Amino acid sequence: MEKQTVTIYDVAREAAVSMATVSRVVNGNPNVKPATRKKVLEVIDRLDYRPNAVARGLASKKTTTVGVIIPDVTNAYFSSLARGIDDIAMMYKYNIILTNSDENGGKEVQVLNTLMAKQVDGIIFMGNQVTDELREEFKRSKAPVVLAGSVDAEKAQPSVNIDYVAAVAEAVKNLIDHGNQKIAFVSGPMDQAINHDYRLKGYKKALKDAGISYDDKLVFETDYTYKAGQSLEPALTAAGATAAFVGDDELAAGVMNGLTDAGVDVPGEFEVITSNDTKLTELVRPKMSSITQPLYDIGAVAMRLLTKLMNNETVDENTVILPYGLMKRSSTK
Amino acid sequence: MEKQTVTIYDVAREAAVSMATVSRVVNGNPNVKPATRKKVLEVIDRLDYRPNAVARGLASKKTTTVGVIIPDVTNAYFSSLARGIDDIAMMYKYNIILTNSDENGGKEVQVLNTLMAKQVDGIIFMGNQVTDELREEFKRSKAPVVLAGSVDAEKAQPSVNIDYVAAVAEAVKNLIDHGNQKIAFVSGPMDQAINHDYRLKGYKKALKDAGISYDDKLVFETDYTYKAGQSLEPALTAAGATAAFVGDDELAAGVMNGLTDAGVDVPGEFEVITSNDTKLTELVRPKMSSITQPLYDIGAVAMRLLTKLMNNETVDENTVILPYGLMKRSSTK
DNA sequence: CGCAACATTGAAAACGCTTTCAAGTCAAAG
DNA sequence: CTTTGACTTGAAAGCGTTTTCAATGTTGCG
Numbered sequence: 001m002e003k004q005t006v007t008i009y010d011v012a013r014e015a016a017v018s019m020a021t022v023s024r025v026v027n028g029n030p031n032v033k034p035a036t037r038k039k040v041l042e043v044i045d046r047l048d049y050r051p052n053a054v055a056r057g058l059a060s061k062k063t064t065t066v067g068v069i070i071p072d073v074t075n076a077y078f079s080s081l082a083r084g085i086d087d088i089a090m091m092y093k094y095n096i097i098l099t100n101s102d103e104n105g106g107k108e109v110q111v112l113n114t115l116m117a118k119q120v121d122g123i124i125f126m127g128n129q130v131t132d133e134l135r136e137e138f139k140r141s142k143a144p145v146v147l148a149g150s151v152d153a154e155k156a157q158p159s160v161n162i163d164y165v166a167a168v169a170e171a172v173k174n175l176i177d178h179g180n181q182k183i184a185f186v187s188g189p190m191d192q193a194i195n196h197d198y199r200l201k202g203y204k205k206a207l208k209d210a211g212i213s214y215d216d217k218l219v220f221e222t223d224y225t226y227k228a229g230q231s232l233e234p235a236l237t238a239a240g241a242t243a244a245f246v247g248d249d250e251l252a253a254g255v256m257n258g259l260t261d262a263g264v265d266v267p268g269e270f271e272v273i274t275s276n277d278t279k280l281t282e283l284v285r286p287k288m289s290s291i292t293q294p295l296y297d298i299g300a301v302a303m304r305l306l307t308k309l310m311n312n313e314t315v316d317e318n319t320v321i322l323p324y325g326l327m328k329r330s331s332t333k
Numbered sequence: 334m335e336k337q338t339v340t341i342y343d344v345a346r347e348a349a350v351s352m353a354t355v356s357r358v359v360n361g362n363p364n365v366k367p368a369t370r371k372k373v374l375e376v377i378d379r380l381d382y383r384p385n386a387v388a389r390g391l392a393s394k395k396t397t398t399v400g401v402i403i404p405d406v407t408n409a410y411f412s413s414l415a416r417g418i419d420d421i422a423m424m425y426k427y428n429i430i431l432t433n434s435d436e437n438g439g440k441e442v443q444v445l446n447t448l449m450a451k452q453v454d455g456i457i458f459m460g461n462q463v464t465d466e467l468r469e470e471f472k473r474s475k476a477p478v479v480l481a482g483s484v485d486a487e488k489a490q491p492s493v494n495i496d497y498v499a500a501v502a503e504a505v506k507n508l509i510d511h512g513n514q515k516i517a518f519v520s521g522p523m524d525q526a527i528n529h530d531y532r533l534k535g536y537k538k539a540l541k542d543a544g545i546s547y548d549d550k551l552v553f554e555t556d557y558t559y560k561a562g563q564s565l566e567p568a569l570t571a572a573g574a575t576a577a578f579v580g581d582d583e584l585a586a587g588v589m590n591g592l593t594d595a596g597v598d599v600p601g602e603f604e605v606i607t608s609n610d611t612k613l614t615e616l617v618r619p620k621m622s623s624i625t626q627p628l629y630d631i632g633a634v635a636m637r638l639l640t641k642l643m644n645n646e647t648v649d650e651n652t653v654i655l656p657y658g659l660m661k662r663s664s665t666k
Numbered sequence: 667c668g669c670a671a672c673a674t675t676g677a678a679a680a681c682g683c684t685t686t687c688a689a690g691t692c693a694a695a696g
Numbered sequence: 697c698t699t700t701g702a703c704t705t706g707a708a709a710g711c712g713t714t715t716t717c718a719a720t721g722t723t724g725c726g
Contacts, residue, residue, distance in 0.1 A: 005475075007712055018676040023714060033674060053451040054396060055712030057387045058681045065430065065451070073412045073419070074612075083407050086433050095447065097398065098431040100419050114428065118386040118398070142338075226615065253616045260618070279407075279559065283586045285593070285618050340682055351706040356684060366704060388682030391711045 006047045015043040026051055057119060065095040066122040066306060067115030067143075071103045075224070076249065076278035077295065078126055081149050084299025085124055092307045094121070103192075105131045112137050119143075122306045124299075126150050128192040130157075144309035148302035149295075153193050155319060158309065160302045162324040164194065167291045168202030169209075170326055171273045172245050174289075176210045178271060178333045180243040183207075184236055186220045186229070186255060187247035195221075199247055199275075222251065229254020233262045236270075243271040243332075249280045252288055256331060272331040286330030294322050339380045348376040359384055390452060398428040399455040399639060400448035400476075404436045408557070409582060409611035410628065411459055414482050417632025418457055425640045427454070436525075438464045445470050452476075455639045457632075458490075459483050461525040477642035481635035482628075486526050488652060491642065493635045495657040497527065500624045501535025501578065502542075503659055504606045507622075508576045509543045511604060511666045516540075517569055517577035519553045519562070519588060528554075532580055532608075555584065562587020566595045569603075576604040576665075582613045585621055589664060605664040619663030627655050 008026075012019045017036060024032050025040045032040075043049075057063040068085060070078050086096050097115060101108045108127065112134070115123060123145045125138075130152040138145045138157055147159035175183050185203045187195040200219070207214050217239055222228040229251040236244065236259070246252035252274035256266050264270050266286055274281060274290045281288040301320060308315050341359075345352045350369060357365045358373045365373075376382075390396040401418060403411050419429050430448060434441045441460065445467070448456060456478045458471075463485040471478045471490055480492035508516050518536045520528045533552070540547050550572055555561040562584040569577065569592070579585035585607035589599050597603050599619055607614060607623045614621040634653060641648050 005712090008714095009712075012676095019713080020676055020678095020715080021674085024675090027714085031674065036674080050446070050450055052391075052712050053447075054387055054390045055681090056714075058385075058391050058683090059712075059714040061681075061714095063387060072416065073406055074409070074416050076407070076409075079406045079412050083405065083433060086406070086431070090432070095430050095432065095451065097428050098415075098419070099423070099428065100416060113383070114386075117383055118428065226612065250612070250616075257616070257618065279583070280616060282559065283583075283590070283613060283617055285590070338682090341684095342682075345706095352683075353685080353706060353708095354704085357705090360684085364704065369704080385682055388711090389684075391713090392682075392684040394684095394711075 005052070006049050008049070008051070011040065011043050011047060011049050014047060015040045061119075063119050063121055064093055065097055065118070065120050066124060066303075066310075067097045067099070067112075067118070067120040068124045068126070069099055069101050069108060069111055069115075070126045071128070072100055073098065076280055077149070077276040080278060080295035081126060081299035081302070084296040084301075085148065085303045086299075087296075088300045088303035088307075092303075094303075094307070101127060103127050103129065105129075105134065108134055109137055112141070116141055116143065122146070122310045124148050124302055124306060125157075128188065128194040130154075130193070144306060146302050146306045146309065149293075149298045151194050151198060153197055158305055158315070158318040160298050160305060160320045160322060162291075162293050162298075162322050164198035165202040165205065167293075167324040167326075168199045168245065168275075169206040170202075171275075171291050172203050172206035173210065174326060174328075174332065175243045175245065175271055175273060176206060176212065178243070180271065181212060182215075182218060182239070182241045182243075183212075184218045184220055184239065184241035184244035186222065186232065186244050186251065188222065188224045188251070190219075190221045195247060199245075203245060224248045224251050226250050226254040226257075229256075230258035230261075233258035233264070237262070237264070242269070244273075246272060246274045249274050249276045249278045249288070249290070252290075253280055253284050256284065256286075256288065267331050267333050271333060274331075277327060281327075281329060289329045289332040290327050292325040292327045298322060338385070339382050341382070341384070344373065344376050344380060344382050347380065348373045394452075396452050396454055397426055398430055398451070398453050399457060399636075399643075400430045400432070400445075400451070400453040401457045401459070402432055402434050402441060402444055402448075403459050404461070405433055406431065409613055410482070410609040413611060413628035414459060414632035414635075417629040417634075418481065418636045419632075420629075421633045421636035421640075425636075427636075427640070434460060436460050436462065438462075438467065441467055442470055445474070449474055449476065455479070455643045457481050457635055457639060461521065461527040463487075463490075463526070477639060479635050479639045479642065482626075482631045484527050484531060486530055491638055491648070491651040493631050493638060493653045493655060495624075495626050495631075495655050497531035498535040498538065500626075500657040500659075501532045501608075502539040503535075504608075504624050505536050505539035505578050506543065507659060507661075507665065508578065508604055508606060509539060509545065511576070513576040513604060514545060515548075515551060515572070515574045515576075517551045517553055517572065517574040519555065519565065519577050519584065520580035521555065521557045521584070523552075523554045528580060532578075536578060557581045557584050559583050559587040559590075562589075563591035563594075566591035566597070570595070570597070575602070577606075579605060579607045582607050582609045582611045582621070582623070585623075586613055586617050589617060589619075589621065600664050600666050604666060607664075610660060614660075614662060622662045622665040623660050625658040625660045631655060
């Protein structure tokens with residue numbers, strides 16, 4: 001009843017050659033006489049032979065699949081990177097094992113281990129924080145690991161990012177240039193390196209450059225959800241803020257809509273600038289000004305870098321920094 | 334230089350037992366004397382032995398990974414399903430190989446083949462159209478295939494969906510009840526079954542039930558993008574439509590924003606109702622009324638169904654229909 | 667025509683694990 | 697003290713490829 005699978009052995013027999021020869025033609029090895037190649041190809045076609053990738057993986061120690069750890073596919077920022085990753089992966093004949101981590105350290109470690117057990121040829125990690133434990137796991141992995149749109153303070157792993165500090169500083173400076181003195185810093189969990197080591201640093205830098213003193217009452221730490229942003233309005237108003245830099249687009253949309261719904265005019269009375277330049281920025285009204293990041297490219301470049309690493313090619317620069325920009329839309333003056 | 338991998342053989346030697354026994358303890362086989370189990374476990378821990386899933390897959394003919402074909406991870410509707418799929422997959426110890434198809438038939442077939450080559454234990458397909466060729470491939474697959482949020486007119490494959498015809502009919506009826514006579518039907522490519530065989534059918538049904546005659550000048554076929562929706566305004570106005578049913582949220586956001594930007598008041602002068610109830614509906618202003626679908630659950634249930642199929646359990650119903658609803662927000666009266 | 671050099675091929679050993687089957691162990695039962 | 701049946705264990709045969717190494721065929725040239 002079970003469908004019979006045809007193996008390389010069957011092909012060899014039918015074509016009256018050895019398995020080695022069949023293997024050669026399947027893998028495009030040039031050391032095969034054209035006539036034999038043709039004969040084998042015909043049999044392969046006739047028998048509808050499909051090489052078993054698992055067996056191939058065991059024998060060759062290469063699985064042509066890479067693991068991708070993503071906080072949440074549902075998040076526009078990360079799914080954009082994921083798309084870039086998958087496209088390039090496909091281009092280089094790799095497949096992607098995608099797993100959501102919810103940025104949960106324990107889950108990340110566990111997932112990483114199952115990926116390694118599955119003998120992936122490489123790993124791309126996305127997440128706002130690289131814990132010590134995770135870093136250790138990365139080190140013992142024999143498959144190369146590259147971080148995409150994710151920072152590691154230790155810079156131990158190859159990665160591709162933008163210059164978050166500079167980008168945020170520029171965004172905040174923009175707000176300052178518009179005359180704002182009390183600028184809120186709204187971000188996700190402050191225990192994530194991306195927030196406290198990069199974004200906050202850029203925020204402080206901009207303030208300092210402008211001679212504005214830092215006030216931690218203007219720092220709002222929440223989780224990355226629309227709702228969280230939406231319910232921030234009272235606090236924002238109470239703190240006397242007239243503008244905000246927000247670390248995530250969905251969160252920013254929440255902040256902005258919360259403000260608007262409460263009757264605060266954006267950007268008239270309150271300016272908002274966000275970080276990720278996902279589609280969302282264009283959908284909301286007013287459209288959100290944002291730091292621009294080459295989302296797709298961050299993923300694509302990360303994957304490309306990974307292919308080089310997997311191929312043992314020497315790469316000139318392990319940590320690549322892509323250019324960012326500032327896109328003025330309608331949530332700032 | 335290359336890190337040495339420790340195999341089941343090493344463990345067997347160190348623990349002075351056979352590979353079979355090690356295999357048993359690793360797999361939780363109860364037929365092992367507690368004392369031996371303990372001894373083996375200690376060695377495993379000491380050597381930091383990690384079973385090689387590829388070898389395991391070859392020997393057992395099970396890879397504990399399932400293939401997932403998705404039009405585009407970047408699309409909120411499908412990424413929500415994907416999240417549901419992955420969560421349940423993880424719960425059942427499966428991993429997901431995720432590949433974007435762009436709804437391109439050729440790519441879908443190709444991807445399906447590489448998935449099968451990788452010996453996935455099952456496949457979940459998402460896409461708005463199942464071509465004949467694809468259907469053939471599904472049939473020859475020895476791994477079970479289930480469709481998630483995707484229809485196949487032939488109903489040849491197990492699937493989980495909502496009742497699109499009824500849902501759309503109800504949405505359109507709602508528009509009719511508000512006094513609209515000229516209701517636009519805005520959808521993606523009409524050659525996709527989901528559009529012409531389901532949504533359009535529901536649309537026509539609602540019209541018919543209300544005694545309104547069908548006018549194909551009110552049917553707008555575009556692609557599923559925000560921009561496409563946005564640029565539809567002139568045509569919509571020209572056709573004299575006062576309301577629209579839209580088949581995709583991002584597209585709907587475009588339609589609505591295009592209207593608003595052109596000075597048309599939504600919902601005052603023009604009502605819009607959309608289909609997928611993704612996060613987007615809450616982000617835009619006015620918030621969009623929508624058919625509600627249990628997105629996450631569609632994915633989750635599909636994956637659960639797949640686990641049963643992979644396990645050869647008998648399932649009572651191959652095609653499961655989940656409940657839908659109608660959520661009135663602010664883009665309808 | 668003989669030989670070196672190169673092109674083709676096949677045999678068989680991995681790859682790391684699961685699984686079948688037979689054998690060995692041991693305690694309870696007779 | 698044997699027998700029986702339930703437990704435990706190990707040997708070895710796969711699983712479907714890749715890959716090494718040696719063998720065999722060919723071709724070009726002096």
